Amino acid sequence: MKRLLGALLSSALLLELLRLDYTKVSGGSYAYYLANWREVGIPNLVTAILADWRAYDSLGEATLLFAAVTGFYLLLGGKRK
Amino acid sequence: MIELLFLLFGIFIMFFGALGLLRFPDVYTRLHATAKCDTGGAISILLALALASDFPITGKLKFLVIAFMIAMINPMVSHAIARAAYKSGIKPKAVVDMYAWDNP
Amino acid sequence: MAQENFLVILPYAIAFLLFTATLVSYRVIFGPTLADRAVALNTATTKAVVIIAMLSLLYDAPYLLDVSIVLLMVNAVGGLIIAKYMEVRA
Amino acid sequence: MKMSLVVRTTTKLVAPFLVTYGAYLTIYGYESPGGGFQAGVIFAVSVILLMTAYGYRRTRKHFPLRTVQLVESSAALFIVGIAMAGLAFGAFFINFLRPYVPGGTVMTFNIGVALKVGTSFVLVFYILSRWVDRD
Amino acid sequence: MIAVLVAIPLLFAFLTALTIPLRMEKYARYLFLVGALLPWLAYLLMGEGSEVVGGWPRVGGIEVALDIYSSLLVLGELILFSAVALYSVTYFKKEVKALILLLLVHAGLLGTFISRDLFNFYIFMEIASVSSFALVGFSGEKRAIRAAYKYLMLSLLASYFFVFSIGIIYLKTGYLNLELISQVSPSTEIRAAVALALASLLLKAGIFPLHLWLPDAHANAPSPVSALFSGAVVKAPAYGMLLLSLYLPLPESLRNALLVLAFSSMFFGVGAMLVEGDVKRFLAYSTVSQMGYVLLGIATLNPLGAIYYAFAHMLFKGGLFLSAGAMVDKAKARELDKLSYRGDILLMVSTIMLSLAIGGIWPFVGSPAKAALLKGLPYGRELFYLAGMGTLASFTKLNYYLMKGRGEESGTLALPSVMMALAALLAGFSLGGSPKAMDVYLLLGGAVLFLLLKASGLLEIRLEKREITPGDVNLGAALFALFLLLLLHLSQG
Amino acid sequence: MHFYLRQRLEEVRKRVLYESYEAQKLPAWERIVITWMALFAFWIVISGKFSPSHMITGALVTLIVAVVTRDFLTDDIRQTGHLISKAAYIFLFLIPQYLFIMAFRLLESNLKVVKNVLFMDINPGIVKVKSNLHSNTGLTVLANSITLTPGTLTLDVTKKLGEAYLYVHWIDVETLDGEKAGMKIKGEIEEWLKKIFW
Incomplete structure (x- = not known):
């Protein structure tokens, strides 16, 4: 019964979300990145975005990993087997 | 031409590897099918890709690096799984089992 | 140059490999033992590595090769860890 | 716990190449795909392979837990340091090396992130295997 | 920078x-x-x-x-x-x-x-x-x-x-x-x-x-x-x-749904607080109720009110948790019956100050925050005041229980909560609230409500402690999925 | 009986002497150089840049990695012989030859699996084979090669009293005699390997 309900809910959600249109619009930041690619001086666009334009976010992601590991260490690292 | 041959051969072999995985009776014989056919098929397809691609020479060499790594890692993993399967108590369907004699 | 022929046949090859991978997934789901599942999963992942390498040629994107190397490594680690788990449990 | 001889030796043979590959991804992250995160994962995978094959105790002798922690914290500090160094040149996280080096701080940033991510994953596996691993 | x-x-x-x-x-x-x-x-x-x-x-x-x-x-x-x-x-x-x-x-x-x-x-x-x-x-x-x-x-x-x-x-x-x-x-x-x-x-x-x-x-x-x-x-x-x-x-329908959620959250929190006997859970339910106020500001497109209330809630709820923490850490118990602030005058004063602040009484920070929220509220002022009265009643209950019994000196542990109480007072002055007659009515109403509830014996009901099970996660996920569907539907209509 | 024991003891002593010589670690710089050469070659392949600055970067990075991991690749290389001749022999002669042989065996084994799958004419069993190799790396490469040769899969490797045994899962057992089985399974691979690893 529970499983049936879960399957029903998730499939309803999935159908609802699949109704949306997932095509990309042109313009926006991506166009800016493509246009000013040379300015950064990096041949690889992904790294240019990750490590230069949005380096602040990458710092945040690294911190997120640090937080997860520290929390893990706090909970499980105290005692040995 | 030759790359086409390699590609078809690789796909053919991989298909039979999968078929062997389905048809053979126990884990060890299935491992035979996958260890050999996956390695052989993958190497053959990667060779075909390396020949057919118009990447620069190092790009082609990268295919070979992948092929070499598959050739090195796949048998190792097969061996590890076979040994672990034996240790975890899956008896082989075999006419002779010298391993069981030495490790009672 | 057989390049064009090759590119034409490549999507069919990929489709066939995917079909093979679905065949293999029978063992992943119904495999009688854990070892069977591990073997089948390993096989399927090797196929995925090859498929990614083929896609890199199809889309003319050499960077996909790096992805396939990483997938290969992760596959090896996964297989080893399953094997180790089975040995430790025994 | 040790695994069989074949596994041990093969991992030993593969590990240096993996580390080299990770170094390549770190350093040429700005030219080819890759970068800090992927390279860190590769570094971690090479240590995890060794750990699976040789057991936690033996791996810990080569890469002690303290060293891993030290590298993790200092790599994180290094990243923030790069960001703070930009303050002297006008803005937080400014790419102050761009006039002198192609790519500027991107490579140093990637090195920091790679060390950080790699050691983080190794640390997670160390903590886990303390609970799981016998021998 | x-x-x-x-x-x-x-x-x-x-x-x-x-x-x-x-x-x-x-x-x-x-x-x-x-x-x-x-x-x-x-x-x-x-x-x-x-x-x-x-x-x-x-x-x-x-x-x-x-x-x-x-x-x-x-x-x-x-x-x-x-x-x-x-x-x-x-x-x-x-x-x-x-x-x-x-x-x-x-x-x-x-x-x-x-x-x-x-x-x-x-x-x-x-x-x-x-x-x-x-x-x-x-x-x-x-x-x-x-x-x-x-x-x-x-x-x-x-x-x-x-x-x-x-x-x-x-x-x-x-x-x-x-x-x-x-x-x-x-x-x-x-x-x-x-x-x-x-x-x-x-x-x-x-x-x-x-x-x-x-x-x-x-x-x-x-x-x-x-x-x-x-x-x-x-x-x-x-x-x-x-x-x-x-x-x-935000479409109109979505905002109405948020408004309903805000009010139901406010009242649910108050109701749960009245029957809760564990001081930390009591304060946690109070957070549910108070987050309803913040949501009210957002739903009525009154960002300043929401921000004022969020700021105010930071001060008084943080302070209340710190003073409750000082008592709990000394007594090593979390039941309201076993706790008291009688031993420490500083803790007592700061707790009462913070309780008044959370009720929205002048000159504390709650008063200008609630005034800012009320400015944007088109209708439903009666409900708003009712919720405020419920909050005051439940905090009267808290102070009533803490007033009974004997406590010990908590020493330096009381200092952070005193800091927060002073901050609530200062912020109340600097945000510029003004004394209103409504405050007195609310205070009286809260006290009367508390006495009525106490006389009727409702406050003696204690929910038994439930174990947390993995099933709770499933329940939460199912509710969340229902909510997603509901809001998706409302956003399109 | 007595004579047999003495002879055996003599053998073991000789091997211990031999092993203790061959298993001596190479001098550190030789280990670093061999590792470095292998890693640098790998670096060039994956990076694909030939300009001097890239080469220098690669050399430095691989040198660092080689110093850290100097024991990993070179544990079991023979002590005898000169470094350059050994390296040239390994990289130019032995590895290509080995790869060439293995390629054909792999092809053969693939076809054999196809045959087995089609006709299901299997007769599996696990046999024990003695190996003349003693080093870990040699045994590993041998085991991996055996896994890739027709009809065989290495199940385990044991080293007892200085002698190495392989347990091989054979899909079509033809003989139970250790010598003959060894000949059939190992073929000439072992001979090639003996030239590099002890």
Whole structure:
């Protein structure tokens, strides 16, 4: 019964979300990145975005990993087997 | 031409590897099918890709690096799984089992 | 140059490999033992590595090769860890 | 716990190449795909392979837990340091090396992130295997 | 320079972490204190304004800003974290890792409150909440671990949907910067994405039907941590909702639904408080109720009111949790019957002050905050006052129980809560509330309501303690899915 | 009987002497150089840049990696012989030859699996084979090669009293005699390997 309900809910959600249109619009930041690619001086666009334009976010992601590991260490690292 | 041959051969072999995985009776014989056919098929397809691609020479060499790594890692993993399967108590369907004699 | 022929046949090859991978997934789901599942999963992942390498040629994107190397490594680690788990449990 | 001889030796043979590959991804992250995160994962995978094959105790002798922690914290500090160094040149996280080096701080940033991510994953596996691993 | 506000606690968090492998743990607390207090300097030196990190144009980079909304929240966070830091230096004597995590929560919250970019907002909110998961389970008891597990699962589920909605917004507008997003004309997809994002933020903020994780997580955490959680961590998603309401269009139907949610959350919290006998759970349910007020400000498109209330709630709820923590840590019990503040006059005064503040009585900070909320409320003032009266009644109950019995001197532990009470008083004056006759009626009404309830014996009902089971997570997830469907439907209509 | 024991003891002593010589670690710089050469070649292949600055970067990075991991690749290389001749022999002669042989055996084994799958004419069993190799790396490469040769899969490797045994899962057992089985399974691979590893 529970499983049936879960399957029903998730499939309803999935159908609802699949109704949306997932095509990309042109313009926006991506166009800016493509246009000013040379300015950064990096041949690889992904790294240019990750490590230069949005380096602040990458710092945040690294911190997120640090937080997860520290929390893990706090909970499980105290005692040995 | 030759790359086409390699590609078809690789796909053919991989298909039979999968078929062997389905048809053979126990884990060890299935491992035979996958260890050999996956390695052989993958190497053959990667060779075909390396020949057919118009990447620069190092790009082609990268295919070979992948092929070499598959050739090195796949048998190792097969061996590890076979040994672990034996240790975890899956008896082989075999006419002779010298391993069981030495490790009672 | 057989390049064009090759590119034409490549999507069919990929489709066939995917079909093979679905065949293999029978063992992943119904495999009688854990070892069977591990073997089948390993096989399927090797196929995925090859498929990614083929896609890199199809889309003319050499960077996909790096992805396939990483997938290969992760596959090896996964297989080893399953094997180790089975040995430790025994 | 040790695994069989074949596994041990093969991992030993593969590990240096993996580390080299990770170094390549770190350093040429700005030219080819890759970068800090992927390279860190590769570094971690090479240590995890060794750990699976040789057991936690033996791996810990080569890469002690303290060293891993030290590298993790200092790599994180290094990243923030790069960001703070930009303050002297006008803005937080400014790419102050761009006039002198192609790519500027991107490579140093990637090195920091790679060390950080790699050691983080190794640390997670160390903590886990303390609970799981016998021998 | 605004991003330095985030960089300082991060830097000191990593420096604190460096003391573990270097075997210099005894210096960790000093580093922690410096990391907690140094952002004050940066905040005071910095003027209002906005900048893009790295000196890029706004299209490419990440914008951070310190305007009227942000600076008030940042100020509240700094006050609260200073008090929490004072408390936790004595509480976590040996555990350097907990101090690191607290600093990371600090950095994450500051980063959240100054961000003007959806993805950046998400990242820093996650830093705050990921650091929280482990802190909830810090004590290592089974209940605490299970509460942490429940919090982790539900919060991560919400995070996935939030990221998904950010993806849709980026797909459809091409921007992540909120200012730029608001210039694109909204389409069906954007409205759906806003609904998804709102639903996930509602879960993270602990609004009534999705609050399941909140009382367990906030009650089982260590005292300073629960003060930080109730005070500041739930404000991060509330701030996200505020940003969405400021820059993206909320359809009328969606706003009405939010209004209903806000009121039901307010009343549910009050009702749960009246029957709750565990002081920390009592305060946690109070958070559910008070988050309803913040949501009220957002739903009536009254951002200033919401921000004022969030700021006020940071001060008084943080202070209440700290003073409750001082009592709980002395008595080693959490039942209201076993606690008392009679032994410590400072604690008593500060608790009463904070209780008056949460009821919205002049001259404390609650009064101008409620006035600001009322300004934007089109209808339903009676309900608003009723909820305020319920809050006062339940806090009368709290003070009644704390007044009975005998307590001990709590020493320096009382200091942080006194700090928070003084801050609530000062903030009340500087925000410029005025004394109103309504305050007296409310106070009287609250007392009468309490006496009536006590005479009827309703207050003696004690809910039996439920074990936290994995089934709770399923229930929460199912409710969340229903909510997603509902809001998606409303956003299109 | 007595004579047999003495002879056996003599053998063991000789091997111990031999092993203790061959298993001596190479001098550190030789280990570093061999590792470095292998890693640098790998670096060039994956990076694909030939300009001097890239080469210098690669050389430095691989040198660092080689110093850290100097024991990993070179544990079991023979002590005898000069470094350059050994390296040239390994990289130019032995590895290509080995790869060439293995390629054909792999092809053969693939076809054999196809045959087995089609006709299901299997007769599996596990046999024990003695190996003349003693080093870990040699045994490993041998085991991996055996896995790739037709009809065989290495199940385990044991080293007892200085003698190495391989347990091989054979899909079509033809003989139970150790010598003959060894000949059939190992073929000439072992001879090639003996030239590099002891």
